[in-house]
Amino acid sequence: MLTQLNNFIIWLDDVVWGIPLIVLILSVGIYLTVRLGLLQIRHLPRALKYMVKNEEGGSGEVTSFGALCTALSATIGTGNIVGVATALCAGGPGALFWMILAAFFGMATKYAEGLLAIKYRTIDEKGHVLGGPFYYIENGMGRKWRPLAKIFAFFGAGVGLFGIGTFTQVNGISGAVKNFFDPNNAHMISLFGKDYSYMVLVASVIITVCVAAVVLGGIKRIAAVSQVVVPFMAVAYVLAALSIIISNIQEVPAAIALVVKSAFGVKAMAGGALGTMLAAMQSGIARGIFSNEAGLGSAPIAAAAAQTKEPVRQGLVSMTGTFIDTIVICTMTGLSIVISGTWNVGLEGVEVTTKAFQMGMPFPPVVPSFILMLCLVFFAFTTILGWNYYGERCLEYLTNGRMKIVMGYRYLYILAVFIGPFMTVEAVWKIADIFNALMALPNLIALAALSPVVIAETKAYFNKLKSDKE
Numbered sequence: 001m002l003t004q005l006n007n008f009i010i011w012l013d014d015v016v017w018g019i020p021l022i023v024l025i026l027s028v029g030i031y032l033t034v035r036l037g038l039l040q041i042r043h044l045p046r047a048l049k050y051m052v053k054n055e056e057g058g059s060g061e062v063t064s065f066g067a068l069c070t071a072l073s074a075t076i077g078t079g080n081i082v083g084v085a086t087a088l089c090a091g092g093p094g095a096l097f098w099m100i101l102a103a104f105f106g107m108a109t110k111y112a113e114g115l116l117a118i119k120y121r122t123i124d125e126k127g128h129v130l131g132g133p134f135y136y137i138e139n140g141m142g143r144k145w146r147p148l149a150k151i152f153a154f155f156g157a158g159v160g161l162f163g164i165g166t167f168t169q170v171n172g173i174s175g176a177v178k179n180f181f182d183p184n185n186a187h188m189i190s191l192f193g194k195d196y197s198y199m200v201l202v203a204s205v206i207i208t209v210c211v212a213a214v215v216l217g218g219i220k221r222i223a224a225v226s227q228v229v230v231p232f233m234a235v236a237y238v239l240a241a242l243s244i245i246i247s248n249i250q251e252v253p254a255a256i257a258l259v260v261k262s263a264f265g266v267k268a269m270a271g272g273a274l275g276t277m278l279a280a281m282q283s284g285i286a287r288g289i290f291s292n293e294a295g296l297g298s299a300p301i302a303a304a305a306a307q308t309k310e311p312v313r314q315g316l317v318s319m320t321g322t323f324i325d326t327i328v329i330c331t332m333t334g335l336s337i338v339i340s341g342t343w344n345v346g347l348e349g350v351e352v353t354t355k356a357f358q359m360g361m362p363f364p365p366v367v368p369s370f371i372l373m374l375c376l377v378f379f380a381f382t383t384i385l386g387w388n389y390y391g392e393r394c395l396e397y398l399t400n401g402r403m404k405i406v407m408g409y410r411y412l413y414i415l416a417v418f419i420g421p422f423m424t425v426e427a428v429w430k431i432a433d434i435f436n437a438l439m440a441l442p443n444l445i446a447l448a449a450l451s452p453v454v455i456a457e458t459k460a461y462f463n464k465l466k467s468d469k470e
Contacts, residue, residue, distance in 0.1 A: 029105025079291030091283025094262030098284030106294025114318025117300030131304020160391025244360030297443030
């Protein structure tokens, strides 16, 4: 029975993450990039400035930086450490190329999501913000499209509960903690018919208690924690990865060449190049979307809560999330793995990145192992927090604001965090991929339909900036 279920999950994952969805995601990103005139290049400096400079006089629940950190808390997680490793193991070094390319076009997609989130959000009399793809589908495309918004909300709640939000994150945390404190499985306990390290159970209990303490406080507590943890851990991880790249700087040109060649199947045998290229493309784009969530529709839920009155400004701030998450952090992880060659030595998940850090950093193995474990724990913890907020807002829309159901979801979410470590790595990532794809489809349809609004708002904003200067 379990074998049949696993085979079905693998088959469904291959179907939903097949060529049509990959083409749709890239097409939306490419179209927006062209119509917006390479906005992600021309206005990246402005976006980075807006990222740390809050707007005055805007309505919302948290600052723009707080909204970005909430979104980043949900995106910077196991996808940056475990997801990149999984992509390279499945699709080879070329997966990193497709991950970066998808992220570049995804910056335009994320910009559009942030803009539409502010333009079509609603704020009730208590100041509670309701926004995200379900609102820009309903308010922007019209009420006849409400079933599409409901579909998005259903799968969005599912992604939080069964995908990115819980299982993958806490599975990654427990794996990292176990690998550091009990790498040889010296202390075992039997649970659910299988043997686990005591450290898996300890990690599960501690992370569940910490998650419960924060998520029960709502968006303001989540944003407050994220604003402290996310910037600090992102900088720490980047510095650690940079030390690997700098210590092995002579290997970097060869690693980049291998990534590019593998992306197009050049390293494959004759006749197998197309298959190798498609495997790299599928793994890279799927894991890239998992990591930065561009096109998924999750980040605009957090963006809608920002204290701002200008949709374009928040769109630019949202865009920086994809840049930081994938083009900076995932690239550094990927290069570290390619330089060390740990992507094809039979390791799995976090073990791949851990081995790369041990081989690449100029320190005793225990030091990079501890640094990586700490980064993964905090990255994954903040992702759990961010996705709880996303899932609750999806369910709030789906149930027309029935908060008792939302509170029930909150407790189910905490339970899912507890059981996550006891699931297999492959099953966890396959289920997450499936929910991601089914959530992305309604959002991509909405982005394509509302692209004229995005283009018009963008032109009006930058024309106004130009006239103000003159």
